[in-house]
């Protein structure tokens with residue numbers, strides 16, 4: 001069962017004019033970046049995996065076809081969003097994130113070349129300012145997605161997470177790219193709508209101590225962990 005995330009994809013056309021009230025009508029196409037949940041979906045080493053229990057799949061006693069399942073699993077697994085409350089007590093839970101913050105234009109900052117040679121790569125402020133220099137300013141109307149291409153390794157936990165081990169001891173063996181604290185503060189200062197990445201966390205796998213996710217989430221930014229089924233668009237600005 002997919003958790004869908006759509007974004008307006010690449011367009012070479014100029015950005016559409018704003019409507020009264022500041023809303024931007026979306027142009028372009030929508031890209032589904034989600035994986036289906038399955039038994040091989042990757043979860044944090046200490047989290048419960050995904051389980052599917054078939055309730056019915058056939059002609060029932062009343063003579064008609066009926067399909068239904070039960071499912072369970074940790075909420076932070078696969079393609080999902082983290083609400084601000086994940087690291088900020090008293091802040092919005094998923095149901096309290098306004099719809100206006102869940103829909104909008106996205107930009108893609110491609111760090112896949114750096115991540116290919118360094119599983120512990122952390123997106124830097126330099127990556128963000130370089131993107132702005134080439135494409136224009138990042139502002140509070142935008143979602144910012146980071147492309148590492150670790151999504152191509154899904155669902156191979158050994159290369160996607162750095163380890164196939166489970167339990168507390170496995171956390172120290174995690175290796176995947178994330179966002180450096182300085183870059184997170186930069187994004188929080190810009191008050192972007194959301195940030196997303198195609199790895200298991202916005203903190204890189206070797207992060208210890210206090211997660212920098214709390215820095216960005218305190219600004220009411222929500223975040224998404226995208227394990228892209230398809231590659232995020234190559235173009236750097238998507239509307």
Ligand SMILES: [Zn+2]
Pocket residue numbers: 075076077080081082225
């Ligand atoms: Zn999460």
